[in-house]
Amino acid sequence: MKIGLVGFPQSGKTTLFNLLTGSGHEDMPGAAEVHLGSAVVPDKRLDFLADLYKPRRSVPAQIQFKDIPGVSAEASAAFAARMLEEVRSSDLLVQVVRAFREEEVEAALGEPDPYRDLVEFRNELLLADMDFVEKRLTRLREARKIKGETARQIALLERILEGLEEEKSPGSLGFSDEEAALLAGQSFLSDKPWLAVLNVGEEFLGGEEYPGRDRAIAYAREQQIPLLEICARIEREISLLPPEEQAAFMADYGLTERGIDRLARKAYQCLGLISFFTVGEDEVRAWTVSQGTPVRKAAGKIHSDMERGFIRAEVFPFHDLERLGTPLKVKEAGLMRLEGKDYIVQDGDIIHIRFNV
Ligand SMILES: Nc1nc2c(ncn2[C@@H]2O[C@H](COP(=O)(O)OP(=O)(O)OP(=O)(O)O)[C@@H](O)[C@H]2O)c(=O)[nH]1
Ligand SMILES: [Mg+2]
Numbered sequence: 001m002k003i004g005l006v007g008f009p010q011s012g013k014t015t016l017f018n019l020l021t022g023s024g025h026e027d028m029p030g031a032a033e034v035h036l037g038s039a040v041v042p043d044k045r046l047d048f049l050a051d052l053y054k055p056r057r058s059v060p061a062q063i064q065f066k067d068i069p070g071v072s073a074e075a076s077a078a079f080a081a082r083m084l085e086e087v088r089s090s091d092l093l094v095q096v097v098r099a100f101r102e103e104e105v106e107a108a109l110g111e112p113d114p115y116r117d118l119v120e121f122r123n124e125l126l127l128a129d130m131d132f133v134e135k136r137l138t139r140l141r142e143a144r145k146i147k148g149e150t151a152r153q154i155a156l157l158e159r160i161l162e163g164l165e166e167e168k169s170p171g172s173l174g175f176s177d178e179e180a181a182l183l184a185g186q187s188f189l190s191d192k193p194w195l196a197v198l199n200v201g202e203e204f205l206g207g208e209e210y211p212g213r214d215r216a217i218a219y220a221r222e223q224q225i226p227l228l229e230i231c232a233r234i235e236r237e238i239s240l241l242p243p244e245e246q247a248a249f250m251a252d253y254g255l256t257e258r259g260i261d262r263l264a265r266k267a268y269q270c271l272g273l274i275s276f277f278t279v280g281e282d283e284v285r286a287w288t289v290s291q292g293t294p295v296r297k298a299a300g301k302i303h304s305d306m307e308r309g310f311i312r313a314e315v316f317p318f319h320d321l322e323r324l325g326t327p328l329k330v331k332e333a334g335l336m337r338l339e340g341k342d343y344i345v346q347d348g349d350i351i352h353i354r355f356n357v
Helices: 013-021 044-053 077-088 103-109 114-141 148-165 177-183 213-222 232-239 243-252 259-271 295-302 304-308 318-324 327-332
Strands: 002-006 035-040 057-059 062-067 092-099 194-200 227-230 273-278 283-290 310-317 337-339 349-355
Touching (some): 013 062, 013 259, 035 259, 092 114, 092 259, 114 148, 114 194, 114 213, 148 177, 194 259, 227 259, 295 304, 295 310, 295 349, 304 310, 304 349, 310 318, 318 327, 318 349
Parallel strands (some): 002 062, 002 092, 057 283, 194 227, 273 349
Antiparallel strands (some): 273 283, 310 337
């Protein structure tokens, strides 16, 4: 799973990327480099398990981030196309939106207007999809005799194009099984899960409003775009301080929770992801799977042998362990269960796989 940090130039994508992944890139405006990095997914439950089991290591889940430079009006078509491919290969789009005041940036790009940037970004996704569909249509129509599957594909793409022209993403049109098969797994940019991070200046952290805040928030609500406000620069600066000083600075700025905590939670929601845990003296570890994953498949994340030779899973919920204090008490209370291969993993399950190969 890869999360793409996307958006217009100079909106703070690299600053946010540095914050999330602990990197230290300092790009000049117009730098054309994609950065890859991973961030630890904060989870208090894992901390609790580490305290309880005192394992040699505690392994949190990780999210991969990709920092994709903004494409300015002066950029070459080749560069724009390459960046579009980077966006296409992201599982979730996190649009970083400029909502901070910074003279140098404003001299080149004008005042921040997060509403405009949200609307324009969506339009760009729709336009990129239109362009893709139109090219496909042109190619299909070149066939000498149009019939059968080609004719059905053309009809479907025409319907998709009409939708896009009315600002409807293909996924919202509702496809029959036959139509889905015709699309053969083709995914559209405007269908990608998308959330917005409004990158606010530190001066707006106290609740003071930046230009266009209400309008941007209303638009996001109407379009059902999950939205977060993060001050990437100040959080980045705080993250570079000695750990014991960080809490006090966070409090000074009225920050109750770190950006990564909030972003990870929203990203998991958007992508329908949950966590389960494995525990032991050697390690406690958080694993990420999609909602609805059967336990045998989840076992395969840990090791392919566990999936192949799966016998049963011992399962108990984290909240019972937290409530009762020890695994023994959970067992005595009759809350430890044996589950077969089709059991659907629940968020917070603590799982031990019995297997045989
Ligand atoms: N005042 C202020 N400046 C910020 C903030 N976040 C980013 N900046 C500044 O805005 C400029 C652009 O930030 P970047 O993180 O490089 O932006 P970007 O989106 O990666 O830019 P491109 O990669 O060129 O698209 C830099 O000078 C940052 O220091 C913020 O929260 N407050
Ligand atoms: Mg950048």
